[in-house]
Amino acid sequence: MLRRLDLTTAASADLRRVLPRARVDVHAALEAVTPLIADVAARGYPAVRDATLRFDGVDVPEPRVPDAALGEALDRLDPTVRDALAESIRRARIVHEAQRREVVDVQVVPGGTVTERWVPVARVGLYVPGGLAVYPSSVVMNVVPAQVAGVGSIAVFSPAQKEFGGRPHPTILAACALLGVDEVYAVGGAQAVALAAYGDVSLGIEPVDVVTGPGNIYVAAAKRVVRGIVGIDSEAGPTEIAVLADATADPSHVAADLISQAEHDTLAASVLVTDSTELADAVDAEVERQVAATKHTDRVRTALTGEQSAVVLVTDLEQGLAVVDAYAAEHLEVITVDARAWAERVRNAGCIFVGPHAPVSLGDYCAGSNHVLPTGGTGRHASGLSVQSFLKGIHLVEYDAAALAEVAPHVIALAEAEDLPAHGAAVAVRVTS
Template structure:
């Protein structure tokens, strides 16, 4: 891992934004590459999807819409321990997601005047589960349970076709779909899946959705950007990233293991350590060198850790470490310091925050009860992670009776006149003129 030394430097927020490590391929570059793919699906539907499956997944002649019986029967091949773990994940996530559903609130403005705010779910959601270097049944569950908790009535799932599974999505994705009660599943991957959700594909009875959610690589994130506005999106959740704020009191073996855990996702995954203790940083690097050769995806991990998106950042103190983290806006932030709560108070920008030496990011990936679909690439500075709230819209319902409306007539007429919109005021006055006549 390279080292970025920020010690003894007075840096503005703008300067920090340019100095924090990022992947070489940004979403802007990817957008130009996926825009034609999205347009092709919008115009040519099934034919375009089959072309893309042949080009990117090496699969052809398969059923784009997975038969419902294939989803249900997939569970026959699910190992008992995996099934039990997936059910435990579902149960924990339902608890965590329920807390994200706001209650209906009634605000009394005055006598006879009230506003009711309710949270209404969208009607239909397209859930995406990646299927590149690993299967992600956990991502299926993160998406599905959040939408179901919000009350979404119609869910569709897409995941890339697998050549070694007869053109079906990965078996583990099907297991998760079955356990969540989803039977509308499509063997479609990448930008094509996002486009199919946004525009619909009549030939395979895929109706357009209202919101598209789910993680993926930078091209999936770029496709979301392209269709945003046609449909809602959760966030541009691209390649994973972890930032660890640690001082000399942290356990270097824990920190090294956590940086490696996210690096095994993808060669473009970002692992960043921010510390005020140079000696500790050396210990972490030593632990990484010791552990990487023994991990299953050693080549992938090494590529991620030595890429431009990963680094050790040295700072003068933890207050500056917090500033660096907020500028970075990490998807996953770990805090392992002598006073974790003090550091936490300064954090404003992060997708999810893991506090203490016994709260690794991998816990959040599976069984913490939190959601692991989170904003990446710095978008955590303005976007939130996936949750039940992603699928809910606040709606205000206004009730005024005659007396309450009458109390507003004169000031409303004044405001309408000031804005040059007299008919607005007349719409109120007409009610009382009619009653008088």
């Protein structure tokens, strides 16, 4: 089912060009979302309401979900799902609490110090998608790091659902209630990003400082448009998994993991990188068997047969390491002999799952790690969502008179070299008076 890509004779310089990747045209999406965002900036919620009716087929006169509806959703939540969400939250808090940043005081010279403080942003807009699946886990992954960072104002945006009376899915609402988030809006797509960025005075919706969370290509394009007006985490593209495996990997496990990622979306990428033709053949057979038995067969089959998915054959694990580094997968599984040693050598990945008992699905829900991760190769330079995503580093510079006088000649010399004499004068007036 998955096409074969033989890279055993490929040069390392060719890897980025030849590796499978979904074609995602954000530029085309920009043409669609830019006028919409401008309309929201000019008219506020009426423009959002029009877009929701046009794209989601539901009219939402009042976007904010009432507190009573949040409480009711939690009360009606299946107890097993509630327990699972509570455990997901507990584990995520353990990991994210460890990401807290401490104040650092550095004495540069006697009498001269620089202090670095980490200050949370005041307000965030967290996007939770609602397309082909329901993602209460994304509520957890967005909200927990923001709360641990100390963000005081959190607003969640999730698409209005016609079948639920124009509100987000009840499981989304229940997850918000479980986390203590009471500002939830029934708005999705690019219009949600625009509303978060610009707010609406008449409805009392304050603009946010940062927008985070995964979404479709229109959400990604909207983030690009408002970036600079607000901060963003990333322009998330279709989800992806790469598996670096040798002959010791269990083909049924590998096939199951490739299928689990393909279940998200027809553009989802599932890539196996292996030096074992025998494993590749066995995985192919397992994929055929398991796809026939899975619920979303058509969606999975489309994703696995798409140009973004493949079995990549390499000469050995060293070349395999080069391939996965060039690919920079959102999720990377390493299922090999000495898996931890190979995983520690990987430079580019959103999150790495090590060994046969750490599938990506664990990270999606209950590993404690965050599942909002860089896609489309951006793992070469970007990180997943974390407490740091909601913090700003601010330096406090304190010098006494003696410390300033000691360094003054250097400041003045550099100011003169840059032809900015007033800069030097601002120091000179202090040390000569």
